[in-house]
Amino acid sequence: MALWLRGLVRGRGYALLSVPAVVWLVLFFIAPVIIVLGISFMSRGTGGLPVLPLTLDNYSRTFNVFGGVIGQSVRFALITTIVCLLLGYPMAYFIKTRRTRWAKGVALFLVVLPFWTNLLIRTYAWRFLLAREGLINSLLLELRLIDAPIQILNTEFAVILGLVYGMLPFMVLPIYASMERFDFRYIEAAQDLGAGAWAAFWRVLLPMTLPGVIAGCVLVFVPSIGSYVTPDLLGGNRGLMIATLLASQLTGSGNMPQGAAISMVLLAMIVVPLAVYVWTGRKEGQRG
Amino acid sequence: MSDVKVRLVNVVKEFPSQEKSGQTRAVDGISFDIYDGEFFAMLGPSGCGKTTTLRMIAGFEQPTSGEIILDGVPMQGVPAFQRPVNTVFQDYVLFPHMTVLQNVMFGLQMAKVPQAEARRRAQDALDLVRLPKVAERKPRELSGGQQQRVALARALVNRPSVLLLDEPLGALDLKLRREMQVELKAMQTELGITFVYVTHDQEEALTMADRIAVMAGGHVLQIGTPSAIYETPNSRFVADFIGETNFLEAQLVRRQGAEGIVALDDDTQVRVALPERGISDDQLVTLAIRPERLVIQPYNSAPPLPDGWEEVVGHVGQVQYIGTDMRYYVRIGGHHVRVRAQNATAATAHLIREREVVRLRWQRDNARLLIQ
Ligand SMILES: Nc1ncnc2c1ncn2[C@@H]1O[C@H](COP(=O)(O)OP(=O)(O)OP(=O)(O)O)[C@@H](O)[C@H]1O
Ligand SMILES: [Mg+2]
Numbered sequence A: 001m002a003l004w005l006r007g008l009v010r011g012r013g014y015a016l017l018s019v020p021a022v023v024w025l026v027l028f029f030i031a032p033v034i035i036v037l038g039i040s041f042m043s044r045g046t047g048g049l050p051v052l053p054l055t056l057d058n059y060s061r062t063f064n065v066f067g068g069v070i071g072q073s074v075r076f077a078l079i080t081t082i083v084c085l086l087l088g089y090p091m092a093y094f095i096k097t098r099r100t101r102w103a104k105g106v107a108l109f110l111v112v113l114p115f116w117t118n119l120l121i122r123t124y125a126w127r128f129l130l131a132r133e134g135l136i137n138s139l140l141l142e143l144r145l146i147d148a149p150i151q152i153l154n155t156e157f158a159v160i161l162g163l164v165y166g167m168l169p170f171m172v173l174p175i176y177a178s179m180e181r182f183d184f185r186y187i188e189a190a191q192d193l194g195a196g197a198w199a200a201f202w203r204v205l206l207p208m209t210l211p212g213v214i215a216g217c218v219l220v221f222v223p224s225i226g227s228y229v230t231p232d233l234l235g236g237n238r239g240l241m242i243a244t245l246l247a248s249q250l251t252g253s254g255n256m257p258q259g260a261a262i263s264m265v266l267l268a269m270i271v272v273p274l275a276v277y278v279w280t281g282r283k284e285g286q287r288g
Numbered sequence B: 001m002s003d004v005k006v007r008l009v010n011v012v013k014e015f016p017s018q019e020k021s022g023q024t025r026a027v028d029g030i031s032f033d034i035y036d037g038e039f040f041a042m043l044g045p046s047g048c049g050k051t052t053t054l055r056m057i058a059g060f061e062q063p064t065s066g067e068i069i070l071d072g073v074p075m076q077g078v079p080a081f082q083r084p085v086n087t088v089f090q091d092y093v094l095f096p097h098m099t100v101l102q103n104v105m106f107g108l109q110m111a112k113v114p115q116a117e118a119r120r121r122a123q124d125a126l127d128l129v130r131l132p133k134v135a136e137r138k139p140r141e142l143s144g145g146q147q148q149r150v151a152l153a154r155a156l157v158n159r160p161s162v163l164l165l166d167e168p169l170g171a172l173d174l175k176l177r178r179e180m181q182v183e184l185k186a187m188q189t190e191l192g193i194t195f196v197y198v199t200h201d202q203e204e205a206l207t208m209a210d211r212i213a214v215m216a217g218g219h220v221l222q223i224g225t226p227s228a229i230y231e232t233p234n235s236r237f238v239a240d241f242i243g244e245t246n247f248l249e250a251q252l253v254r255r256q257g258a259e260g261i262v263a264l265d266d267d268t269q270v271r272v273a274l275p276e277r278g279i280s281d282d283q284l285v286t287l288a289i290r291p292e293r294l295v296i297q298p299y300n301s302a303p304p305l306p307d308g309w310e311e312v313v314g315h316v317g318q319v320q321y322i323g324t325d326m327r328y329y330v331r332i333g334g335h336h337v338r339v340r341a342q343n344a345t346a347a348t349a350h351l352i353r354e355r356e357v358v359r360l361r362w363q364r365d366n367a368r369l370l371i372q
Helices: A002-039 A057-064 A067-096 A101-116 A119-130 A135-142 A156-180 A185-192 A197-225 A229-239 A242-250 A256-287 B050-058 B100-110 B115-128 B144-156 B174-191 B202-208 B226-231 B236-241 B346-350
Strands: B004-016 B023-035 B039-043 B065-070 B085-088 B162-166 B194-199 B211-216 B219-224 B246-256 B259-264 B269-273 B284-289 B295-298 B309-322 B325-332 B335-342 B357-363 B367-371
Touching: A002 A256, A057 A067, A057 A256, A067 A101, A067 A156, A067 A197, A067 A242, A067 A256, A101 A156, A119 A135, A119 A156, A119 A229, A156 A197, A156 A229, A185 A197, A185 B085, A197 A256, A229 A242, A242 A256, B004 B050, B004 B194, B023 B050, B023 B065, B023 B194, B023 B219, B039 B050, B039 B202, B050 B065, B050 B085, B050 B162, B050 B194, B085 B144, B100 B115, B100 B144, B115 B144, B144 B174, B174 B202, B194 B202, B202 B226, B211 B226, B211 B236, B219 B226, B219 B236, B236 B246, B236 B284, B236 B367, B246 B335, B259 B284, B269 B309, B269 B367, B295 B335, B325 B357
Parallel strands: B039 B194, B039 B211, B085 B162, B162 B194
Antiparallel strands: B004 B023, B004 B065, B211 B219, B246 B259, B246 B284, B259 B269, B284 B367, B295 B357, B309 B325, B309 B357, B325 B335
């Protein structure tokens, strides 16, 4: 979607080329969104199906009853994004500063290596590691660092851990891309003008790699806030996030209009960071 | 001109070479002093180690061995950002995300100069380089010449003890380069800042520098004022690199005090001052004469040879008319000697024709004997 928006923004003479994309998006994206939007204002009928009359109750319930879960989702997604940034930026820097192509290649390969296995399998693997009788607990017991197994699985920590683990590559890759374009002689120029390492980082390296940072944050935040498998499997009832909520509303004899209202709120929370992303991308485009 | 600003003592820089585990010596034991307020040029062909030397003074590279002393303080272990020098980079390296003013203010902010004063001084620096109106623009919105001036302002605003310039005019076209040469030199004289100026353009070095260090292959071959380098080059390389020089292989026939008689390869014998460095009998030597120091005369209608002059006879090959000058290629034995004569009057242009036999004359102290 971001690409499409960017295309329109930069488009000028290429508007015609975007016609197929526009048709596709209207049919499979805009139209469904409008339908869901409509359902979100309807009442719950038998079996959770939408019926008239129109009402705003779904939205008030979304904020009053489910506000906690939504807030928790935002919190999880924000923490995940920040932790990914704090880990990912130095990783990207590390990869960029490898001398040989070979070393860079290996480092990048290691970053994307987890993608070679399905997310579900990787998440189950984490369950084995984190469980009460899991590898980590047995190791800690063996080393006599703890007396009794500690609770790791089904905690917030486990959720954040799982999310960070899954999302880190999405942070590292865009930052690495903008760092690869960064010429380290700008650092020399800064040092020449009296900047120590800290000042060179804040005044030169970070501003010049900011597009990568923003892209990485969006790419981590958006999937994090809507994630389902990780919080469900690693957090249990401590990892309740919007997607889990949605699943319960939309399956079985749930409440489809309520689910529709929640998904509209989720959509709004995703569109805002995306808009930021597109906007900064456009600014970058104008400058370049 | 008495205080030593920069002192290099036996500085060596080795880089790990690409092939295998060997080392390449980019700088191979150079030593010199640069004095306070001096315009010091480092001149040499591509790859001779000029940039590497400059980067070691700036602190971007550490010497493999040897010592660099700035203002009497050894720079061993002093990081770049703490050295009292600033650099003007060849392609400027202006920060693209900052405005021109922010670029120029950067160094002052790093030195914790109060914001208002920093702004005023940055504006003054932009005035100094005659760029008062572009302060709010981004570097990419400037022409190459303007960017060059911003780079200069960004460095000068910090009032460095020494300003390092790495081919600062290399990216500019010839006309702009000439203008900037004059301006830079004027600025340097006015501000009294020591300039260390890297270039591979000999004309630039000759016109701007107080002293020149001629470098080749990681060595300094000769250091001296422009006229000393031009008039008394100490090696064939220097003579060839700075200006144009004719080299004639010769053999020492006999000595007469400080002078010697050498035979050219067509067996003419000429008299020339012997170099200070010892020279053994029968040693192969080279006679070096600048094209503009040769006087060409028609064989038959030449005036008598004045005292203190030498003469050889040759055949004119090509004659080139280049407006201000005439250029003759004269064959003497196995050598083609270039001769340059000013076109003082329109008539001189056609005085000497191709295939004519001519006399080439020079004042004795205009020829130098170089040991091969
Ligand atoms: N970082 C480096 N790693 C390996 N070799 C290097 C490095 N920097 C310079 N060299 C080598 O050192 C030698 C001198 O390089 P230097 O850049 O000092 O030359 P220069 O005189 O500035 O030439 P130019 O006029 O082309 O700029 C060259 O042979 C170069 O290949
Ligand atoms: Mg260089």
